[in-house]
Amino acid sequence: MKLRILAAALTASLALMACSGSDDFVNEYESLNGQETSGGSTYLELNIREDHRFTIATEEQVRDLLDKGNGAIYFGFPECPWCRNAVPVIDEAAEAVNLDEILYLNVMEMRDQKSRDADGEIVTDKEGTDFYYYLLEQLGDLAPAYTSLEDPNERRILVPLVAVVVGGNVVDTHLSTVDSQEDPHTPLTDEQHTELLDIYKQMFSRIPGCGEYACE
Numbered sequence: 001m002k003l004r005i006l007a008a009a010l011t012a013s014l015a016l017m018a019c020s021g022s023d024d025f026v027n028e029y030e031s032l033n034g035q036e037t038s039g040g041s042t043y044l045e046l047n048i049r050e051d052h053r054f055t056i057a058t059e060e061q062v063r064d065l066l067d068k069g070n071g072a073i074y075f076g077f078p079e080c081p082w083c084r085n086a087v088p089v090i091d092e093a094a095e096a097v098n099l100d101e102i103l104y105l106n107v108m109e110m111r112d113q114k115s116r117d118a119d120g121e122i123v124t125d126k127e128g129t130d131f132y133y134y135l136l137e138q139l140g141d142l143a144p145a146y147t148s149l150e151d152p153n154e155r156r157i158l159v160p161l162v163a164v165v166v167g168g169n170v171v172d173t174h175l176s177t178v179d180s181q182e183d184p185h186t187p188l189t190d191e192q193h194t195e196l197l198d199i200y201k202q203m204f205s206r207i208p209g210c211g212e213y214a215c216e
Contacts (some may be wrong), residue, residue, distance in 0.1 A: 025054045025104060029078045029087060037081070041185040044084040053094040054087075057103035059131050065103060066138045068168040070207050072099060075135075075161040077108040081184035085177050086160040089193060093200030097210045107132065107157050114149060114156075122149055132157070139163065142173040164203045172203050 025048070032043040048054075054074065055061075065071050074090055076083035094102055112128030136143050136155055144161065146154035164172040178195045181188060188196065205211050 025052070025056050026050075028056075028106070029084065032078050032084075037079075037185075041081070043079075044081060044185060044187060046084055046087065048087065049091070052091045053099060053102050054091065054104045055101050057105055062103060062105065062135075065165050066168055066170070070166050070209070071101065071103060071164075072204060072207065073103045073105060073163045073165065075105050075107050075157050075163070076159040077106045079108070080159050082176050082181075083160040085181070085184055085188055086162075086196070089177075089188070089196045090160075090162060090200055093197055093204055096197075096201055097204045097207075097212055099204045099207060099210045105135075107135075107159065111157060114146060114154065116149065122151065122154065139170050139173065142170050144173075144175050162200065162203065164206055166206060166208065171206060174199055174203060 029046050029048060033045045035043050037043060057073070062073065065073070072094070076086070078084070090102060110129040110132040112124055112132065113126040114122055114124050117123050135157060139155070139157070142163070143155040144158040145152060146156040147158075158175055160176065162174050163170050177184070177188065178192050181192055
């Protein structure tokens with residue numbers, strides 16, 4: 001009897017931890033609903049469903065995935081207006097192809113910051129974390145270009161970035177939303193939503209076991 005009670009308590013504890021992690025993601029994004037940005041715009045309102053597929057990832061989880069796993073990673077942060085457009089569509093696409101989990105990394109503080117000095121040389125104004133440089137290495141040529149530096153050899157994790165991992169290798173990425181969206185503070189049109197949804201669904205379908213007719 002004691003063992004059964006202990007097992008039940010452990011199960012309840014694990015469930016509570018899972019819900020807590022899920023709620024943290026929701027709170028991170030929904031806490032900005034209706035607030036004003038530094039530029040005077042209003043953050044897009046998000047109502048993330050309770051059974052969403054996002055998991056706030058630890059460094060260990062991401063390293064395990066990039067070692068030999070299959071799955072998807074969403075790089076972003078809630079202050080990014082493009083991310084706020086992408087999040088519900090990423091979640092919808094994952095559900096459509098039976099992808100149980102999307103690892104989420106808030107990269108806002110871990111990234112480096114670079115610029116060009118008076119002589120035109122690239123200088124590092126702020127170093128990134130070791131984990132950030134590891135992520136850049138794993139993304140390789142699929143990492144976005146550091147556009148402000150105008151040097152194709154310089155890479156940066158711009159957001160929203162979604163990466164698909166198969167056998168520990170990044171095989172596909174998608175940056176931003178769709179080309180036709182010009183103002184990220186305005187919600188996607190129905191046509192833009194469908195276009196972005198199809199992009200994510202095609203990407204996620206590359207993950208073994210995922211697809212519209214696959215079993216979870």
